[in-house]
Amino acid sequence: MESIEPLSFSPTRDIAQMMATHGVNLTRQRRVIADVLFERNQHITADQLFDMVKQTGSRVSKATVYNTLRLFAQKGLVREIFIDSTRTFYDSNNSHHHHFYNVDTGYLVDIKARLAPHFVEQDLPEGTSMDVVDLVVRVRNKRP
Amino acid sequence: MESIEPLSFSPTRDIAQMMATHGVNLTRQRRVIADVLFERNQHITADQLFDMVKQTGSRVSKATVYNTLRLFAQKGLVREIFIDSTRTFYDSNNSHHHHFYNVDTGYLVDIKARLAPHFVEQDLPEGTSMDVVDLVVRVRNKRP
DNA sequence: TTTATATTTAGACTAATTCTAATATTCGCC
């Protein structure tokens, strides 16, 4: 029986291209962070990512992990999800979608359906009931 | 010309009734907090409320303000709005509605339209453009 | 290269929130 190939990491040139497309200089640290972050679609906190980066053996400071995630979010590479004052998640999938948050388990999962709430209500995760729908539309001032 | 009556505060019995309806014991501190909070529809942080309570001359500890807002939110008297890790607002209007958050000014305002995003896009606050739509549906495990 | 600009770092710091455990108040019942 053949051994199973490990899931391949995002190929080198994709990360480089992503960064270029979004106007982000690629440094050693940013590459390490991006490799871990974009290996798969995930919802991850800065601290979790810091730990995962450590486990690769590469040294990247905590400040850099925080700064880099903020930068990636500004540049549209990741989405920031503010669950409460102690839980900020980064979503490596930046395509337009929304989330279920289970207040009992602390898990965050994607909403596949469209935005209309009656769809959402029919699609709740197994064994859960709806608590509250939080919709915040973030706007900024038009530059004149 | 007649002088304009100041807006009246929430009458005493309304607060008492609200609390009873939502299963919250009314104490001196909770009454002071509720009087300030429900005087009008507003988006307010715990610290702002703490200051406002101080200005009434009543002494209520900071811990109590925080605990009480958490309790009120649990009991459905107010809505918690998590903007980012340093900004938690409490909305004294607990009826079903959503928000615009201006990232430049830090102001939070109600969305009057329904949930569908194309409506939202037509109703942005004067002089702003859309940044991002954050929708989180909070669910909890069904009690078996 | 040489100089300028951008990035990273350790560790100190901040600010929002929670915790602790002692005290006070209120509730439910006689």
Add this chain to the structure above:
DNA sequence: GGCGAATATTAGAATTAGTCTAAATATAAA
């Protein structure tokens, strides 16, 4: 009303996610 149990309040300490500082490195530009 009075009494014990349950709840609520408090000051201040503790926690924790995240930011700041300013010195050291690395990258880019000339």
